[in-house]
Amino acid sequence: MADGFEPVRDAFAENFAKRGERGAAMVLYRDGEKAVDLWGGTKDPGQEAHDAPWEQDTAQVVRSVTKGVASAVPLLLHQRGQLDLDGRVGTYWPEFKESGKERVLVRHLLAHRAGVPALDTPLTPAEAIDGISGPRAVAAQRPDWEPGTAHGYHAQTYSWLLSELVKRVTGRTIGRWIAEEIARPLALDLWLGLPEEQLDRIGRIEPVEAPAASPAAQGLRLRPKRSVAEAYADPESLTRRAFGAISPVPDENDPAYLAAGLPASGGVATADALARFYAALIGPLPSARTARAGGRLFAPATLTLARTEESAGPDRVLVVGTRFGLGYMLHGPACPLLGPGSFGHPGRGGSLAFADPETRIGFAYVTNGMQRGVTADPRAQALVRAVRKALAAQEA
Template identity: 50%
Template sequence: MAPGYEPVRDAFLANFATRAEIGAAVSVYRHGREMVRLWGGLADPDAGRPWREDTLQPVYSATKSAPAACAHLLVQRGQLDLAAPVAEYWPEFAAAGKRGVPVRWLLSHQAGLPVLDRPVPLADALAWAPVVAALAAQAPAWEPGTAHGYHALTYGWLVGEVVRRVSGRTVGTYFADEIGKPLGLDFWIGLPETEHHRVGRLVQQPVSETPPAELLTAYTDPASLTVRSMIATDPPLDLADPRTWTAEIPAVNGICTAAALARFYAALIGEVDGVRILDPASLAAATREQASGIDRVLLTPTRPALGFGLPVPGQPWWSPTAFGFPGHGGSLGYADPATGTAFAYVTNGLRVSLSADPRVTALVESLP
């Protein structure tokens, strides 16, 4: 740990002492150099397995920036045009009135495709092609481009299929070949079975919070757009199931260390050991706000960029120049080009809350 970052260590230890942390890791880069790498607690509290430096963790929606980076790398190389219709690369997508939907609306959650009319069998989602075919045939839930709404699960298949059609490789393979291997990242979309033994066990933790009535209704009504967006398969996806680790579900099943997630963000905003993912012009385009206001799915304010999330005031990582993505249960990866900071926190203690997680808040607020 670099001098001056002792408050991060103190906040990390306090999470275990006072905030019921189970197992976690945090990493911080500044201008391409790792300043902090900490890990601790239990990867599996039932078995007493300790969290180690190489413990891997599913990070849920913190995955979403990885397929976004793949798409923007294709744009940077002149292979993909975000203004072009999706159907130019994926002809079947033109069905159900979607012929004119541009690629950029897939990335900005404006395509109107956060749900499937009928959830697909879990095996279809794990196999990729059947769920992609279902999305190609699906009619939008709203007129594309007129609103934004979080594509919680469908985002990964939509963006991933465009990456596959353009590059000839699955998004997990493209990410590994073009980003993961050059940077030496312990970050996977489609985890090899040989690495399964390193994955921490997910533990659901209670949160004492009563959401506003209108949100409580939306988040508990099986017919709501909110609930349906989170359940695209039957049975629902369970990231404690090793079958979901091996498949490519690029909206949510990224599995990584905190060190790898932070290194990924550091390489988006600058060079890390001679490697940079996006040039400054590409990064600026990728992180430019595309919409703002109340999200049609989440029913809270959001600010989507092109595959990256932009923070709203009140979130611990708020900065007018920051971008990244939080993950269900508490994980977070983000970067702030203005300060040269890249940050990642991963945890196996899942807490679902509409307010900021006190564990990640304490860590972000401790940054020098």
């Protein structure tokens, strides 16, 4: 660990001692070089007969953190002149024009403004990963609002919207595109579609109890009129319908689910791979395998697109105020990152990865202990605060 980041190590240890952590890793790159590399705990919580320690190369399904990786693909396709962000989705995918969606733009899809966060008929887990049923369902779905006029988190449908758009433009699955254009050149242990031979490396997801908030913290928390938990409990709410687009809830430890690589929620990665990925979005990686990859992934104009606000305010699915650029969550109360210019994505239950161009940092935290919550997990936020503290001390 680089000198000056000791507060991050301390916060990581406190997550195990005070915040219910079971198994986790956290990595930080600065100026393209690794500055923090932490891991600990158990790889298989709840599996006493087969319990194993978390290793440096343990990988983890990272739920919606996957969206941040997948969202790089349309932006890179735009950067290469293959995709018009202001073009209509139906231009690339004619079937999508059904049911009042003929004017949906690619940028609407990326900024959660397409109006199809839920399905009238949820998909079974088998249908969700078959590569056909999901795209067909979202193409036929009538929007819940006029596309482009509001935003609401497309928790599950983002998988089929993005995967089919990329397939229509490139002829490749999004998982294959990421493997060939990003993961291999950058030497990332990151998969949207986990190979069978990597299964032994994966941490097992298990729910864990979140520590109770202190009375002082509860008093300081701004509470919306209706919390996302309350909205989710209502079977008729858009929140419940959006998160329930796959029913019953799939087993995220199932090898078949991991092999499918759903771009909204099914990516598998090490913390190092995610931090390195975000570092490569904003700057060169000295140890990258190719000159193109080593020169950085996002050109300056593409980086601006990723973190320029496209959606802000009350989220029709998450019910709190959220901010999105093109495919990325932006720094704000619902998703506190390192600073105003940060962009990335949390995963429901804990994991978080992002970049902060101003401090030249790529950050990633992954966990197999799934606590309740969509954003602002207390373990991830303790680490982010510790990074801020370390940076402030270094600058003093």
